[in-house]
Amino acid sequence: MIDVHVASIGLCGPGMANWVDGRAVLRGEAPFDGTLPKPAAAILPPAERRRCGQSTRYALQVAQEAMTRAAFPPTQVAVVFASSDADGENLHHILESLAQPGHEVSPTRFHNSVHNAAAGYWNIATGARTPANSLSALDASFSAGLLEAAVQAVAENIPVLLAAFDLPFPPPLDAVRAVAAPFAAALLLTPQATTTSMARLRVSLGTEQPDTTMNCAALEALRSANPAARALPLLQAIAQEQRQRLSLNCGANSLTIEIERARK
């Protein structure tokens, strides 16, 4: 069992262009309209913004939003990026090139093909030389990322920014790996409570349980069809500022997360 504190959140997905919008939707105070956002990823220098893929823009958009609300700079924060398969569009272009007689791979596409591309662009954009991780656990990528980030925050006694992102694959890969809509969420975790903490998470690992689901059918459809959107029940619990306990699949087992509103 480990305790971490949520200092801030970033969000970018259908009907939720940022945490302020998303919080209202998750509290039931605004309708969920499913409009796709246009992540600016303004933290990236223009040259990098041109070179990077859309998945990196989503990842950096939420990472930047979470850091904007934080009380410390990115240079003091370790990052954990979690994604089932990172940049599927870039992968498709490389695979198409490889299937052609010339086998010519674009150098930019090749360096964007690493799973840690988002982490690399984040470090370049922020100048942070802190540890950066990038991990995958297929549909449990968000929970594995949460576990890794929480463990790192506690074991190393540093703030850790978790950014989960998954985007739909283009054809023909979309037929063999279905991701419904682009979604990214970031949580800045600290080992101790701070004056701006939003919630405390008590995370434990146990035998497999059914996942906590979303009551709203449209949000549940999003949750079940995008690995990063498995964050939605946790985000909703934080938005509702109520004490809650939820279950989140973590591969062969499940995380139990107890959420408690931060004491002001």
Add this chain to the structure above:
Amino acid sequence: MTPIFLTHYTLSSALGHGKQATLAVLRQDWSGLRANDFADAPLDTFIGRVDGVEDIALPQALERFDCRNNRLAQLALQQDGFTSAVAMAREKYGAMRIAVILGTSTSGIQATEHAYHRRDPASGALPADFDFAATQGMNSVAEFVRRHLGLSGPAFVISTACSSSAKVFASAARFMQTGLCDAAVVGGVDSLCAMTLYGFNALQLVSAEPCRPCDQARKGISIGEGAGFFLLEKEAGPLALLGYGESSDAYHMSTPHPEGLGAALAMEKALAVACLQPGEIDYINMHGTASRSNDSAEDQGMRRVFGNATPCSSTKGATGHTLGAAGAVEAAIACLCLENGLIPGTCNTRALDPELGSAIQLQAVSRPLRHVMSNSFGFGGNNCSLIFGVTS
């Protein structure tokens, strides 16, 4: 940190299957590189290919995971009694209390490359027998190995390019320290595929001759494949993970910081975590890819932290650059060196680059070692240094 013990380990690379085959070759400064005979990417280069991968058959229950990467994983798991050692640990701790954290950079992408050659000419659809998640899915190897070993603890893949399977040690150490598991299987697997050969070739980083790390006439890397696995436990054994250091360059996506600042930071952190002084490191297994920029940056990073007296070498002239598996393969080499009192040479290298100032060893030397550092640096400016030691 509280030391984490490496109670069992194994590796397979172009040097051979298992520890004894690897050690015998390292002692002789022989190279496992061969003229490229990998049919998927017939480039004029040398490769570090593992013999026998094609002949491996996965258990029937795990057939959907069949791809070159998982075959290589299984080949490696079968060496040095590793699978039975994990079975004993499973009895001792329970399947749920053992984590599986593995590194890979390209997973089973060869399966998708082949599927793209078999697309339906009319619709463009991929063949019906192609299973993306179980082959190329980035966590495929962690899920395959977890099932193969009958474990049910947390299982995931770390994919930070060529530092992937070094960072798994840091993650596992933290998981064990915070009580989320009692033991961990860590390691890395990366296998030959068209994407990395053509991709590195597009960056003009692939050498037409066997790679020559730190040579004044080095002309780039030789791509290899390999796998290494470790069983980590808290109970004392003769080999231990004493420290780890993770850092980022914050400089460029595919070129290291020219002065090796990120690399130096990872080495300094590893020393701090291990509570060791630079002079207490007896040998550094370099990342040493034989690209001009890597070897120069790493040399500057090492000199910044260690001065110029600590013996170091790159074993990539022997194994090739095993990319996402390099961290695990070279951690296993570091352990072989500690157990057998060996500083390996830098094979294929003839004349050291005079601009490099570290104590780079060209020939293997027998000498007792207490502490060994292993460096791994990857695209995205992602760095990890590990320190292993003998505890007896």
